[in-house]
Amino acid sequence: MWRSPTLALMLLATLASHAQTVKLWPGVAPGSEHWTQKEQVEKNTPVGTVIINVVEPTLTAYLPEPGKATGAGVVIAPGGAFVALAIDREGNDVARWLQSKGIAAFVLKYRTMEKRLPGIPANMDMDAAAKYGIADGIQAIKLVRQHAAEWHVAPDKMGIVGFSAGGMLASEVLLQDDASTRPNFAALIYGAPFGRMPNIPAKLPPMFMAWAQDDPMARDDVAKFYGALLAAGNKPEAHIYSAGGHGFGMKQQGTTSDQWIDAFYTWMVAQGFTGASVGQLR
Template sequence: MTQLAAALALAAAGPISTAAATAGPQMLPLWPEGVPGAKPELGPNRVDEDGRTTNITEPTLTVYPAAVDRANGTAVIICPGGGYVRQSTRREGEQYAHWLGTLGVTSFVLTYRQQEFSHPAPLQDVLRAVRLVRSQAARFNVRPDRIGVMGSSAGGHLAASAGTLFDHPLGRTGAQLDAVSARPDFLMLMYPVIAMDGPAVHAGSRKALLGAAPKAAEVQLMSMERQVTPQTPPTLLVHTQEDASVPVENSILFYQALTRNKVPAEMYLFEHGAHGMGMRDGLGTASQWPRRAEEWLKARGLLDPAR
């Protein structure tokens, strides 16, 4: 079986049926032909009782179909946060997928490689996810021109990487699927890590991704505010002043870069709400961010019925 045939093997079954959709989420291997630079000696992925995933050696996509009778053809690939050390799969993955499903959006929670592999493995995983969903759009009942990437914290950095480095050579592995466009059609960034140096840096994410002594060229490349171009997709940013882990300046830097490059962008900066707030109530106006995000998706036509 060729690499492309392996990657597309699941598509042979045709569109996901209503029965399959109601049976619960489906987990798909991201690299059915073999994980690039595989490290089988590390053992399998681990999930703790709080729904956090670590030791990721087998990247996956878990499919959450849109709510019955609401599907509008929009897809979102969700990258949970966790500093490139762990992933908050339940709070910043599954929870968002269920919410997006009520809006008619089909979601794909990405379990991506992190500190065990470091750069550029996470970039390869998120771009592979976009290519895989786009190549199998008919099977998932989504439109190939309505595929977004959403990320929180370090997952926001990964989502921003997809929106800026979608055509970078480091995001390719030599698979035939590399021929499919990896550019997301929109981004949704929740309290994202953006800067890799300076006062706004999240040092833990940088160390996990680039090592304790990263090269200057790697810091430059993975500083997302420096990689924005007019081709970066429309972006929604959500952050809070109270974020003591990832300074709000990260979102501001990215928004400024988007504005300089005339990329459509909308940013909500709230007073209250700690880092990793998810969808909790009791955070003042910050608890209303899902409504603001829904309005943004609607204004961009991403909740309109598929044609």
């Protein structure tokens, strides 16, 4: 098992409440050894802070106090079409909310394609663009499980939640061929495979899905994936909101989609991934 100096610092006794960041891979992330783009952080965008040109993937851990830890852990993959990461609205803000519920949350800053022009590139090959982020997502699940004892996470209560492109990442992490390294549950928030439709086995781990009917970017792909999951014999929980648009994340905009994270938490409780019970939530 590898340990970096940053990771060693993280494993000291004062883990709770403060976010701490570790490298995802022991060296250069495999496949991007020759990338030369420079990471940039853009603040005060319409979706909050955004990171582009990610070369070195990391995990930022938001750990509850040990006495409040439920044992559940969640890797969070923000969206951004694999050219950017909406790191606050779909990452850090989500992590802080889960942390307050006793859930260890790990924000994944995964590798993105080099951004050369404004906006999303036309005719983008989503499968090719997602390749590095998916590898980072698989590695993130492995890394948290390796350090489950130090981070007060039960290895069998380890999930992933992804938003938009991060939802595609999460779906592929869930569907990977090696079932032993899949997460124990997954949540896809207005996200799904946006390229080819992957092979979908039966008896996948539990899944939670949420999207809005007025989302022109993701609605059709998400609905298609939901139907494919049902056809394969899976029973994902689906919350289809009448309004909310694309990229609502933790934004409060007066629609029922504002409550998606409460529904997700209630679902986690019902599935037995936290120490509470649904009755205790009433």
